[in-house]
Amino acid sequence: MQLLDGKAISSQIKSEIKIEVENWIAAGGKKPHLAAILVGQDGASETYVASKIRSCEEIGFTSTLVKFEADITEEKLLEAVASLNNDADVDGFIVQLPLPKHISENTVMEAVDPKKDVDGFHPINVGRMCKGLPAYISATPFGILEMLIRAGIETSGKHCVVIGRSQIVGLPMSILMQRNEYPGNCTVTITHSKTKNLKEVCQTADILIVALGRPEFVTADYIKEGAVVIDVGISRVADATKKSGFAIKGDVNFADVAPKSSFITPVPGGVGLMTICGLLTNTLKAARKEIYK
Structure with missing residues (x-):
């Protein structure tokens, strides 16, 4: 078993981006500028955005955080999005999800200028990705692809099973893994809550990507010997032995599955750190106008 160490790989990528920024x-x-809109006081979102800001400082980006209370109206939030769209100094920005229930995430995502959509959520960027055109690839799938590349994991002709069909991870991941390039050329099966015989389907996977949000759901009996296991899940689970009162768990039972896998990502320290690298890479591309000339 080899560990796909997100901490080590992300550190390497950030060092590379820092050099590129200095040369640019x-x-x-122009110094790349990434902005983030944060609505409400979701603990996980606040931690994630803070990590993005620190990463910007490390590699020489300018960063801006725009915060709103959870009771902001959709109209006011759309005005903030329009303001960033029209700010010539901002190269890319994100609207941190989830948003409060009274705000339509789709409406907000569609209001973001595709040229500044460094999260890769806008329908135009999703469509360009599906067509194989230059696009901002959403940050988590980007991070997973980089892990596969840097570990030299063969994907051509392999069976890739994706658990989860979200527009953020599962769906784009299934499209990227079957495209006619590396990483890709997999036969892809996408599974979800309505899939029958899920365990049996997973047992056929050479590469298993798990993104369903249920802590330690996947156990060793889901895995065939030598499979590559990518754990996207991250959940807070009550744990009285921890000072914080909780432990961070992935969707995969790491201790159970690791001995049976050829490569596996830890949680924490895996895909989550790579997601930020995807966002930073997209922002640098935006500053250079590589996707949209």
Whole structure:
């Protein structure tokens, strides 16, 4: 079993981006600027956005955080999105999800200028990805692809099973893993809550990508010997032995599954750190106008 160490890989990627930023600025380019809109006081979202801001500082980006109370109206939030769309200094921005229930996430995502949609959620970027055109690939799938590349994991002709069909991870991951390039050329099965015989389907996977949000759901009897296991899940589980009162768990029971896998991601320290690298990479592309000339 080999560990797909998100901490080590993300540190390497951020060092590479920092050098690229320095060279870009030295050649007369503008300092990349990433902004984030945060609504409410969701603990996980606040932690994640804070990590993004720290990463921006590490690699030489400008970062801006725009915060609103949870009771903001959809109209006011859309005004904030329009303001960032029209701010020439902002290269890319994100609206941190989830949003309060009274706000339509789809409406807000569609209001983001596709040229600044560094989360890769806008229908235009999703459509371009599906067509194989240059696009901002959503950050978590981007991070998973980078893990596969840097570990040299063969994907061509393999059976990839994805658990979860979210528009953020499961759906784009299934499309990316079957495209005619590396990583890709897999035969892909996408599974979800209505899938029958889920365990038996997972047992046929050479590469299993788990993104369903149920802590330690996948156990060793879901895995065939030598499978590559990518755990996207991250949940807080009550744990009285921890000072914080909770433990961070993935969707995979790591201790149970690891001995049976060829490669596996830990939680924490796996895909989550890679997600931020995807966002930073997209922002640099936005600053250079690589996707939209």
